[in-house]
Amino acid sequence: MILSKDEAICLILGISKNREVSSPTKLNKLLARLNLYFIPIDISFSLNKFGSFSADLSSLQTNEYYNVAPYNYMGRSVNKFVLKPKGQELFTETIKLKINKILTDGEFNSLKETIQYLSSLSVTEISDNEHKKLLVDIDDRFKLQQKINESFIELIDIYQQINKLPENEIAEIRLKALIEYCYHLIKYLKEKRFVHLSEEEYDFDAHMFDYYFLYNISQIIPFLNKQISEKEKDAISINKFYQYFVNSVKEEYPFSIDNKNLKELIV
Amino acid sequence: MGIFKNTYAFDDSSILKLCTISIRASYQIFFPKRILTARNYPKLKLLIDKLAMYGYPKFRFVPAENIEENIMKVANQILEGYNIQMLGTVFKIEIIDQLTDFNDQIRKEFLEIIKDEEIDGIKQTFESNLRELSKKDNTPQDDDLKIIAGYYKYGCGGNKYLITEDEHFWGYSDLILKKFNIYVVKEWECHTLNV
Numbered sequence: 001m002i003l004s005k006d007e008a009i010c011l012i013l014g015i016s017k018n019r020e021v022s023s024p025t026k027l028n029k030l031l032a033r034l035n036l037y038f039i040p041i042d043i044s045f046s047l048n049k050f051g052s053f054s055a056d057l058s059s060l061q062t063n064e065y066y067n068v069a070p071y072n073y074m075g076r077s078v079n080k081f082v083l084k085p086k087g088q089e090l091f092t093e094t095i096k097l098k099i100n101k102i103l104t105d106g107e108f109n110s111l112k113e114t115i116q117y118l119s120s121l122s123v124t125e126i127s128d129n130e131h132k133k134l135l136v137d138i139d140d141r142f143k144l145q146q147k148i149n150e151s152f153i154e155l156i157d158i159y160q161q162i163n164k165l166p167e168n169e170i171a172e173i174r175l176k177a178l179i180e181y182c183y184h185l186i187k188y189l190k191e192k193r194f195v196h197l198s199e200e201e202y203d204f205d206a207h208m209f210d211y212y213f214l215y216n217i218s219q220i221i222p223f224l225n226k227q228i229s230e231k232e233k234d235a236i237s238i239n240k241f242y243q244y245f246v247n248s249v250k251e252e253y254p255f256s257i258d259n260k261n262l263k264e265l266i267v
Numbered sequence: 268m269g270i271f272k273n274t275y276a277f278d279d280s281s282i283l284k285l286c287t288i289s290i291r292a293s294y295q296i297f298f299p300k301r302i303l304t305a306r307n308y309p310k311l312k313l314l315i316d317k318l319a320m321y322g323y324p325k326f327r328f329v330p331a332e333n334i335e336e337n338i339m340k341v342a343n344q345i346l347e348g349y350n351i352q353m354l355g356t357v358f359k360i361e362i363i364d365q366l367t368d369f370n371d372q373i374r375k376e377f378l379e380i381i382k383d384e385e386i387d388g389i390k391q392t393f394e395s396n397l398r399e400l401s402k403k404d405n406t407p408q409d410d411d412l413k414i415i416a417g418y419y420k421y422g423c424g425g426n427k428y429l430i431t432e433d434e435h436f437w438g439y440s441d442l443i444l445k446k447f448n449i450y451v452v453k454e455w456e457c458h459t460l461n462v
Contacts, residue, residue, distance in 0.1 A: 162356075167339075169335065170335055170338070170339065170360075170363055173339070173356060173359060173360060173363065174360050174363075176356045177354075177356040177357045177359065177360040180354055180355075180356050180357055181354060181357050184354065242360065246357065251292060256293070257291045257292070257293045257294065257354070257357065257361070258291055258292045258293065259292060259293055260292040260293060260295065260296070261293075262292075262293035262353070263293065263296065263352070263353050266353050266354070267353070
């Protein structure tokens with residue numbers, strides 16, 4: 001499961017106040033935030049000094065789902081994005097059905113509240129909030145290393161238990177697959193991706209998924225620990241996490257099952 | 268529904284085996300082709316194509332209560348004999364997800380025969396003719412009996428064929444024909460059926 005670029009935009013517009021977002025930069029930030037809700041979207045983000053940035057979004061034009069409408073803001077022309085009826089239809093008939101498979105009603109409402117809250121902030125404020133969470137700033141480098149080490153050690157413990165897990169239900173097999181994937185992913189981040197990260201330099205042009213994945217793996221560790229011993233598996237959450245980690249990235253990201261050289265990174 | 272001369276019905280596992288699995292790039296090194304199919308896929312496909320050529324509809328049994336179990340069983344069969352040296356459980360889930368999507372799409376292409384809940388009489392027939400099967404359980408499961416009961420009641424002008432890999436059916440094929448007028452066709456022989 002993955003949301004296409006248009007579906008992801010319509011999701012953001014569909015849950016935003018007045019079904020509109022006031023600038024391309026803000027839309028960029030809000031779309032990036034879907035990653036922290038484990039929603040796989042077909043948009044790739046890199047890191048610049050203002051945080052997540054996607055070149056895919058720089059040339060958006062009006063289409064059947066949304067309008068790109070210029071307006072005057074403090075003497076300069078800015079584009080805002082407004083959901084069209086066809087976009088609303090896509091939201092209700094396609095996007096919401098996909099989302100229902102990975103988010104509970106409570107989680108969806110929380111996403112809606114977060115997006116509406118973030119919409120009320122300035123772009124800089126959204127960036128600061130994101131930087132803090134993802135530990136991308138140089139000042140947070142020590143914390144970042146600490147988080148990698150902690151998460152890796154915890155994943156080793158969890159990974160060692162997967163052979164004990166039965167395979168009587170799809171949710172059980174998927175939990176095993178999720179643990180297997182996260183273990184190798186965090187190992188890749190620790191040993192290959194972040195190993196040479198300097199203490200002084202900002203990680204310009206990094207693939208933002210390095211940071212999303214690290215943050216998100218650390219978020220689900222308590223869940224994984226609980227699910228291993230739980231008799232009744234939480235199939236919806238397991239599926240949500242699995243879909244996010246495995247399907248968010250395509251061949252352009254090294255640790256992807258769409259990369260034909262992935263085996264070299266694992267072995 | 269008696270307008271068709273013969274009726275061709277497939278159990279869920281056999282329908283799932285019509286799926287062709289696309290292998291994502293990182294896993295292609297473990298396989299000779301970019302797609303993966305069940306062993307009996309070519310034979311099942313041949314029969315399906317023959318039915319289409321002569322305008323025969325194909326049937327399945329509803330409700331499909333054991334679909335998750337069948338999906339896992341077919342995924343395991345498809346993986347048999349392969350040694351995936353990296354993220355093996357992830358690959359199994361990839362197959363399971365593709366089979367699940369396939370099942371959601373393909374079921375619309377099959378007409379439905381309703382399983383019958385009244386199976387006491389049928390159960391007795393099997394119990395008094397018990398055979399030694401290679402399976403752990405010699406008696407067909409309740410769901411198998413519901414399929415036979417539903418198919419038996421289903422009105423059809425010609426012969427009724429049941430295409431299956433399940434020994435609970437083909438292990439009793441003569442009994443099922445004699446008592447319930449259903450021809451059990453072993454999945455791996457289905458391509459030899461004259462349509």
